[in-house]
Amino acid sequence: MTKKNNLPPPAGKSGLLSFSYSKMSMYEECPLKYKFKYIDKLKEEPKFYFAFGNSVHAALEFLYSVKAPPFPSLAEVLEEFRRDWGLKSWAEKGYKVPSRADADMLKGLEMLKAYYNHNREKFKPPFLVEYSTDVEVDGLLVRIIADRIEYVGDGRIEIIDYKTGKDVKRSPSQLYMYQKISEIDPRLKEKIAETYGARVSSVKIDRLLYYHVPTLKEYPFERADDREIGGFWERVLGVAENIRGLKFDPTPGEQQCNWCDYKKFCPIQSGVPQVCQPELLGTPDPVEALVDRYGRLKEKMDQLNAQLSEVAAQLGSAAEARGTQDLAGGEFRVKVKKRTGFSFRDREAVKGVLERFELYQKALTLTHTGIAGLLKEDSDIPVAARRELLAQAVEKTDLEIETFPKDR
Template identity: 30%
Template sequence: MTQSATELPAAAETAERRKPALSPSRASDFKQCPLLYRFRAVDKIPETPSKAQVRGTLVHAVLERLFALPAEERVPARAKELVDPLWAELSAENPEWAALFSGDADDAATAESDWLASAGELLDTYFGLEDPSALEPQACEERVEVELGSGVRLRGYVDRIDVAETGEVRIVDYKTGAAPREIGEIKAMFQMKFYALVLWRLRGAVPDQLKLMYLTDGQSLTYTPDEAELRRFERTLEAIWQAILRAGKSGDFRPSKSKLCRWCDHQARCPEFGGTPPEYPGWPEPDGGDETVLDRAD
């Protein structure tokens, strides 16, 4: 039987999926601290997730599943019914997440129960921001990927893409923390511009709105990008990727100390804190480092 051009052999399809690409989280890591990028994307050193990160992943999973339901079922009670079974699925797939509640059996059960209740509170806040029964997103948790004219490949996951009947496109991102101060807002908008650029290059039109929904304090931030801005941002990402490749060839991933260091898992191996990085494993092929589910729930 003759194979069509679109029916790639499994090996070729796998190779295509694995082509190196830059994700918004890893680009932001390198911009923040090249050594942090190295630890995450090159050394791939495991990090211990916080309960807040895992809760964010759970809430994202609930909202994705909620939008898969008929519109009339997208109500607060139904959303809360999804919390326990989805947590059972996630903790089975990631046993180390369930271990966050280890300890005395009674205390652990209480801590886990309180934590699940706090996820329900975030969902209550979400319903105060919008009515999902009135929306029909074009996509939820959409994997997007594009190769720029320069050869740089961008890849990521968009929480939600809305398209109005009149054609306007909105990119929505859920944040399970509070609306950020200046540094956090800059990082969040960096991520949103990344997605706006990818969708622009994929679809040929600049998205009409970027929307961040903060589910701790019930605030929403909206932003309207323009083509000139996205062109500048594209050049920024291309420069970041070239800097990553240079650092990868030399092994010179320098630390950059900032206020964000206080939340870093890698202080013990960072020269800025008296530590020593592990021996550089080399750069066999450029790999921008994929988004993880914890990155996407940040």
């Protein structure tokens, strides 16, 4: 296992970078803060507002986790809130004094009562509740968690996100992330087929909705257009590239530093340059980082080489079928040359034949090319030697493909 303070950027399966909207926003807030949290895995202080929001979410999840009416009663929903609330002590939830925690518990109960009474006539079994998915895209493994998803029909969905804070922070980026990922998530199509028996070719966001539970207000957003999503995605890929490149310079600011739990580790706060205290700050060991970088690049290269061989073989067949060496695409043209030669099964056996027939000098080198030269029709080696060498030889065809830009 990698040492805690020297972890490479978090990678999911197959070297994919695990990513989410919250990771991206923390990186954009301060790359060093991101590193402390997601790479060094230093714990943040518990935040009471997260604990409060989590318990309200748990109660709403319980309310909507029905496949068919009846829905849980109000008393059952409130009980679920109390149960979740009781899982942690006031201090574990991040309160400084128990009285604040008690006040928030009452606030949560009132909030849920109001929500229940306001919406009870509209309750209908949702398509999905607390839907969590990890989608592979562009070298990333992106996670989204949707509080609730409704199916509108024809592959269209509505995503509902509950907000429990003072106000609704309208973050288009979070919505863009929901849209981008849910529309390419193959599992959603399967879920639609399973639940509604409808085989849809694509999933499209109909609208996204922030539901502000304290005020019972809805904030709907239409589907973003391709240009907006494209710009957002460029931003995502830029952040991912910086994380992969281990770019974690701090970007201090009043807002982010005031609420940062890592002040005691931060060189900006202590005045000590980060580079002077790598252990304390969890700076990756440069050699370890290089090794991991090499490993990741090598993995990528192996994958690319495998793809290259596959495409080269297909080009070889295409050139043969068309009876030409020259093939052209939109941007490139290629010259495909076939070379036939030999490889040898058992190097020691080949050496033995060469020695017995005193052909060592003739072969010049013990490379495949040198030995294969002896097998040419015009080489004057004894018939028996030729026969024995041929018994060790396997004929093979290699493709040599030269590539040129189309305009040359």
